Amino acid sequence: MKKKLVSVLLTAAMVATMAAGCGSSDGGSGDGGSDEGGSGKEMTYWSMWNSTESQAKVIQEAADAYEEETGIHINIEWKGRDMKTLIGTALEAGEDIDLFDDDYMRVVMNTKDYLVDLSTLEGEEEFESHVMPVILDKAKSWGDGKLYVVPYQVYTTGVWYNKDMWEEAGLTEDDKPTTFEEFKEVCQKIKDAGYNPLTCNSDSVNLIYGFQMARYIGQEAVLECFNNGDWANEPAALQAAEDIAELVDAGYFSPNAPAQYPDGQNEIGFGESCMVLNASWIPNEINVNTQADLEFGFFPWPSVEGGVDGAEASMVGAQGYGINKESDMQQEAFDFATMIATGDYDLEMASSVNSIPSDTENTEWPAAIADAEPYFKEMTKAYDWAVGLETNADFTPIINENVVKLIKGESTPDEFISAISAAQ
Structure with a gap:
């Protein structure tokens, strides 16, 4: 220097x-x-x-x-x-x-x-x-x-999970899902073990929708849809919403989700929920907030059938x-x-x-956070935060509000697309 x-x-x-x-x-x-x-x-x-x-x-x-x-x-x-x-x-x-x-x-x-x-x-x-x-x-x-x-x-960003809950559900390192279908199977096993498979904070739900949509078409296409307000004409926009609704209908989200920050993520420290999609600061925040001393595992958000991105792409x-x-x-x-x-x-x-x-x-x-290091080293595509869905300060709250409604079961996928299309 x-x-x-x-x-x-x-x-x-x-x-x-x-x-x-x-x-x-x-x-x-x-x-x-x-x-x-x-x-x-x-x-x-x-x-x-x-x-x-x-x-x-x-x-x-x-x-x-x-x-x-x-x-x-x-x-x-x-x-x-x-x-x-x-x-x-x-x-x-x-x-x-x-x-x-x-x-x-x-x-x-x-x-x-x-x-x-x-x-x-x-x-x-x-x-x-x-x-x-x-x-x-x-x-x-x-x-x-x-x-x-x-x-x-x-x-880096992906799914962080409580290793103790994971093992109680009969899951091992080899069961880390790489596809959305495998992810749903993991969720069911965790639910059968008596835990909420997924939790989330209301201020980070754009990550879930952004990731799922990008797995189908990639970040560039997500941003094109976002910038042009072309939600109704992009099949992946509706499909991603339908996938999230499927997780909701199956009871894989915590009944409190999305909760205010940090209440959603803290459910993991309190032994209620197992997994959260968020960044690598999450293990520390959960352990500090809840006085827990948990070991965390990690895997990238899974790929989807017919999609273009997988574990190599992450925020x-x-x-x-x-x-x-x-x-x-x-x-x-x-x-x-x-x-x-x-x-x-x-x-x-x-x-x-x-x-x-x-x-x-x-x-x-x-x-x-060492469990994420091997995936980080193999990453070749760097998504923006929320895959670009937070690059417009005026529209970000609208996306957020409507993803919250989708996860709460207060709107259908079709209503979700209609609402964000009309707003933009």
Whole structure:
């Protein structure tokens, strides 16, 4: 790396062992920066995490070390998952924000007009060498070849299941389904064992519909249908809805599904449900939220008869930092963001929250998500989050609302297609 970035990363890593612990409440990162050696500068960072989460503790530790190294105090405002609805309005209103984070696709797709092109900053070229190619290529594809986001906390997506329940249902590693028909057979065995086969959160149901539709026609065709509002003329759109309705009618979803986040996924930790389709942060969240100590298995969302995609295609991505182009601390914000995304802090983040390391030099996965690693290495097609069904901030809630109704049994597949067609 260029000297400035190397200095921040290496010095901060050494200082981290001496830093004065984690910060504070949701209002900010504490009272640092008041020491006599401080620079008097402050950086404002809006975070997608809550202050009590493990991610926040790692970030706060890094912020303390960064301040010790540079004298710059980072004022962290812990916004939680509301970030995705707050940040666009805040940037448009000219809020004093230097740095923020969210899902890296949303950062670029929804706020690119407010972001700095990172190639204008010192150390960007070297930073790129630390980013997984599949993540870097995706991020640049949304930015018309330019990088506008610093990816961190990489994830992959598929079906996570409670290994104890799986075994109680008489299932083994060899029974991991690869086709939708096999998936239904697995669901029936889990139901016969006295558990809900599937659970889900209401805010992530677009994953289920997106995956199922993409298994038939691939992401590009899903996006074409989505962008053109051509739901009524795309057979796979109806077929995917019919497949989900079949799972509902067979009683394979939890009777509470879709539940509010995180109540749906927490059913696994409470011993009620066995499987959930979501990203690789799920095992950690469930164990933390429910005080459980579960072992999780993993398999990709299954293929469908006559479809074009299978286990080689998955949603893969990361959280990401965006830097406000109106900020007068662009370089400093970039240095801090890359400090989180590489080296020791990347390793600490991965071990603290059981996530995939984002730095290509950090190669060991935490044991909690290791079951997904072989599939990740074989993946050749990277879907967007929800297979692109969340690339339109105005239409995403409509898709979500109607998939929720479908899973609750409040609408038929035909009514589902009619509703989203009329809305778009």
